[in-house]
Amino acid sequence: GKLGRYPPWPGKIVNPPKDLKKPRGKKCFFVKFFGTEDHAWIKVEQLKPYHLHKEEMIKINKGKRFQQAVDAVEEFLRKTKGKDQASSHNSSEEKNRRNSSEERGKQSAGEEKRKASLSEGKLKKGTGEGKKRVSSVSSERGSKSPLKRAQDQSPRKRGRPPKDEKDLTIPESSTVKRLMTGTVAGFKWPPSVSEPVKDSDPHFHHFLLSQTEKPAVCYQAITKKLKVCEEETGSTSIQAADSTAVNGSITPTDKKIGFLGLGLMGSGIVSNLLKMGHTVTVWNRTAEKCDLFIQEGARLGRTPAEVVSTCDITFACVSDPKAAKDLVLGPSGVLQGIRPGKCYVDMSTVDADTVTELAQVIVSRGGRFLEAPVSGNQQLSNDGMLVILAAGDRGLYEDCSSCFQAMGKTSFFLGEVGNAAKMMLIVNMVQGSFMATIAEGLTLAQVTGQSQQTLLDILNQGQLASIFLDQKCQNILQGNFKPDFYLKYIQKDLRLAIALGDSVNHPTPMAAAANEVYKRAKALDQSDNDMSAVYRAYIH
Secondary structure: OOOOOOOEEEEEEOOOOOOOOOOOOOOEEEEEEOOOOEEEEEEHHHOEEHHHHHHHHHHHOOOHHHHHHHHHHHHHHHHHHHHHHHHHHOHHHHHHHOOOHHHHHHOOHHHHOEEEEOOOOOOEEOOOOOOOOOOOOOOOOOOOOHHHHHHHOOOOOOOOOOOOOOOEEEEOOOHHHHHHHOOOOOOOOOOOOOOOOOOOOOOOEEEEEEOOOEEEEEEEEEOOOOOOOOOOOOEEEEEEEEOOOOOOOOOOOOOOEEEEOOOHHHHHHHHHHHHOOOOEEEEOOOHHHHHHHHHOOOEEOOOHHHHHHHOOEEEEOOOOHHHHHHHHHOOOOHHHHOOOOOEEEEOOOOOHHHHHHHHHHHHHOOOEEEEOOEEOOHHHHHHOOEEEEEEEOHHHHHHOHHHHHHHEEEEEEOOOOOHHHHHHHHHHHHHHHHHHHHHHHHHHHHHOOOOHHHHHHHHHOOOOOOHHHHHHHHHHHHOOOOOOOEHHHHHHHHHHHHHHHHHOOOOOHHHHHHHHHHHHHHHOOOOOOEHHHHHHHHOO
């Protein structure tokens, strides 16, 4: 799966297979997740008591698979209730015996099992992937949870679970389960380096890129201020700014926000800006799309120029380079509303040349410019879980902090204008190529007499398992191509990524092949369906 954040997920600590090596230098347990066949090595500080957090988890996670996992936990508890009651009388004796190497050797698998839940890192499917390490870009890794503190008081052989059974939960890692259930899990993980910034989202993380001479890349936690430390070493530095807050709320900026473009992505973004208390003025080419947001408290702008002139920061999210240019340079366009100090943030996925041109004309009028294309889909936009790739005016990036927290789970600042456009096209090139490969595999299975559902089940047990894979295969198996990410836009991104490769004489044969399949799907009138409708290019 992709990196990001998972909601909590219940599991239990089990004995790892004998041939499975434990990751070095980490105090961690081998965890099996309820309701799945997933296993992973989980660091001690990422475990939380199941009973203490059960109600909170159930309120936050409404997904069917999560409920099935909770049901499995309760069934496990019922079966082991008698055993737990018996063991509770001997808990003090167990603690005294825990340091004995003899008793350690006698611990059975049943005694070592404990329910648990995982908060950041890469999931492994099945036990065959045991050598993969759980990893995290969160700055929480140095902190201690109540569970870890309790364990530190009771020394025992490294990596061995305590004998007494305890119920735990594991907030699962990044994107895969996050896509499934939407909103963020309610666990507040203590910061490891500095005090939390007031009123910031505990599950939102900023990443700032400072380009210097040396190619080395290092991740390290820094203070909450969104700045790039100029290191004397001269190494490239990507620093994660922990934005954990005590209360987990977001204080909206007092700046007036404008938003142009209410498509699949823009609609969810505006809705979340309003929910978090921002003052938003909206405009859309077809004005009727504004009505819903006016009812939610947005103001109506008659033209892009009017929105820009009446707002401090104006965001735009439109379909392609032509639409982005027309919005800025056309009649009553953005440029006509730009005055010194006005801020413009273009969230459209376009090529670097287009965004550089737009930045130049905005800045020439005294405006401030930031490109901020987003990685995600309609569901992630609605859930406020987008990944924002920003570049340009770093001061403006900081001014957009509350807006980015409202609409996304993570933002990256990538330096000068054009970098975000390039990175976004590469991300979507990979995604589009993968989608075409999925469709190719499913159709090949069908024509060779293999079960498509079984193919999906097999893939879901392997290293490719992800919510993207599962959702897109389900779309195909159910024949449901309601757009979550328009096919015509992923084809546009593939075309622009290929052109990016051409500009530096870099081969992109995989993207080129995928692009041809999407062009075939467009010819079959699939443009306004979801990207998974590329499947239909293979069955004609």
